[in-house]
Amino acid sequence: MSYILIIGAKSDIAKATAREYAKNGYNLYLAARNSNELQEFADDITVRTQRTVNLVELDILDYKSHQEFYNKLDEKPLGVISAIGYLGEQEKAQADFTEAKQIMDTNYTGVVSLFNIIANDFEKRKSGFIVGISSVAGDRGRKSNYIYGSAKAALTAYLSGLRNRLYDAQVHVMTVKPGFVATKMTEGMDLPEKLTAQPEEVAKDIYKAQQKGKNVLYTKWMWRWVMKVITMIPEWKFKRMSI
């Protein structure tokens, strides 16, 4: 079995990760909405690496379709990587619950719905790995993006529990917490160069850490320490800050 399933495959991190796994010899299922738009990218990987790339249709918010989605994969994947992420607009989400719900459902509920199905299968097979891309934004809520942050915090807790549950079944679960990454999601933001990763660096980090069986990956690495400092700031101080 040599397929990796990547969900949310249109994101820049997903694409870089897909190239990284293909380069290292894996075939791919790339799952996204309107997945046919990924055809050019799929051809790219095939020409580069001579791996097989299958595009599969997935709507992460259509929870009912998830079981069938997974059943339809001919060869079950060796591992799954979720790069699903929707930053949304914080201010809009404060005023309009539809936006808030969209952020929560995309980043958390949808991923849980699909990961539950996959986790059950992996547990039965006693093999496989699950990688969830969460965010450093989930380590502490800040006024600039706490709806997104809270959804990612939920995902981080979910992945931690899942890791605990699947340990006995030898299924490895890894939580990825990227800091700033130069992607479509952050385009136009003024990000500090030293703390900002390129998607290719994130992909390399994910591949290496997953192969090594790491539990929680911060990428770039210094984010582990940046977040340690941020979470240590006492609440009376933190609530007055703008970071």
Place this chain on the structure above:
Amino acid sequence: MSLMSWGMYPKIKNTVFKFDKKKTLRKIINEHDKLIPYGNGRSYGDSALSSNIIHARPKDCFIDFNGETGLLHVQTGVLLSEILESFVPRGWFLKVTPGTKLITVGGAIASDIHGKNHHVEGCFSECIKEFKIMLADGEVVICSKEATPELFKATCGGQGLTGIILDAKIYLKKINSQYIDQTTIKTKNLKETFEAFEEYQDKPYSVAWIDCLAKGSKIGKCLLMVGDFRDDGKLDYKVKKQKSIPFNFPSFALNNWSVRVFNWLYYGKVKQSISKQTVDIDTFFYPLDTIGHWNRIYGKNGFTQYQFILPKESSYEGLEEILTAISKSGKGSFLAVLKLYGKANDNYLSFPMEGYSLALDFKIEKGLFNLLDKLDEIVVKYKGRIYLAKDARVSKEVFEKGYPQIETFRQYRKENKMDNKFQSLQSKRVGI
């Protein structure tokens, strides 16, 4: 965020446009003037700088490969390094590659780049079957030497001034090893250097490192490295981990003395007059690529590369005069690269011609441009020319004298309404 070129000089503010679909690109072209395509930012000077930049590097998909013919179809932003990573293990290599693999295919076409095998294989345009380009009116044309010769000759070497290249079909060449048998010849002066180049002309790859600070009878002493691929079937090409220069060095770090020491060490480590080594692709072709951001050693003011070529018949005299002038000035250059080129092609602005080319790096400092102006005079006197992909300062007069087909190029741009649409700082300066 403003984009810079590799030399970090000049620095200007610019608006960066990205495009995913042709429709988006067409809209950008329709709505803006003074556009210039930008690939991976490895041209040294201002050839890819303008107030409006079209960033082509994100268009980086491989489209198709034919394992029978070696024809590779890629989008414009694919790096040569990506091609090597995928295809060296399968026994294929670039027909023509410059001294860095960190350039895009679109950039390779726009500068009609050349490499250590110019005397055998010519420029990058020789390996192109065809490419797709969006012109000033938004029309997309499939361009080849046969079907659209004028556009081809204007675009290859045309520094992005004819349109935005979208993708290209290029021929790769078969190799059966990722190793090169290299012979290093140590010479004592310019005369010996020239003799060595002539003697080893049948070797497909050749390049020399010259010590520019040598004086008197030692002027022109060099290490000439020639080589060819081995035939041992070892194709286990792995990309090495890059070390990176994390910040700009203070600008005094590089001075006459530190360069002198470097050159002395570099030259001195080779003991015999002729020695043989086996080296891998990255060591032989891309020695500097293993150090990320090496441009930072010149400090935050940046640097420029001065690369010129002289016709073969006047090369000896001209180089002697230029090397003497540089040596006298005391302005050092780590990297002085000398090479004997093959015949020129028909492209309007391609740099190579039959003769010797020398490339030197200088950090930007007081007095430098006076020196370079002096060198320009010597280059003009000996009927040579300056390489646009490296240049950030050459005058219109000096540039024009070196490129006899410049009027044809200007005319072509005007007729096709490219002259306002596509511009760079360089094109404005030299009037193209």
